Amino acid sequence: MRNSEAYKNRQRRDALRVARALMVDALDRLDAHSRSPAAATLDLALHHLDRELKAPVPMS
Secondary structure (H helix, E strand, C coil): CHHHHHHHHHHHHHHHHHHHHHHHHHHHHHCCCCCCHHHHHHHHHHHHHHHHHHCCCCCC
16 A cells, blocks of 8 residues: 555656646746746746655655
8 A cells, every 4th residue: 555655646746747847848938037927926836846846755
């Protein structure tokens, strides 16, 4: 059971990393230096996602 939970946690982390890469690409397209509210929101979301990815993985 524990291995199954660890596998699911790895899959979730991998999905978050893929989402992060897509978000970085979107932010680059919006131009990181723009004053667009969308760029600011995306930048903040990336900051929170980075913190989530650095958090320890629960072992359940």
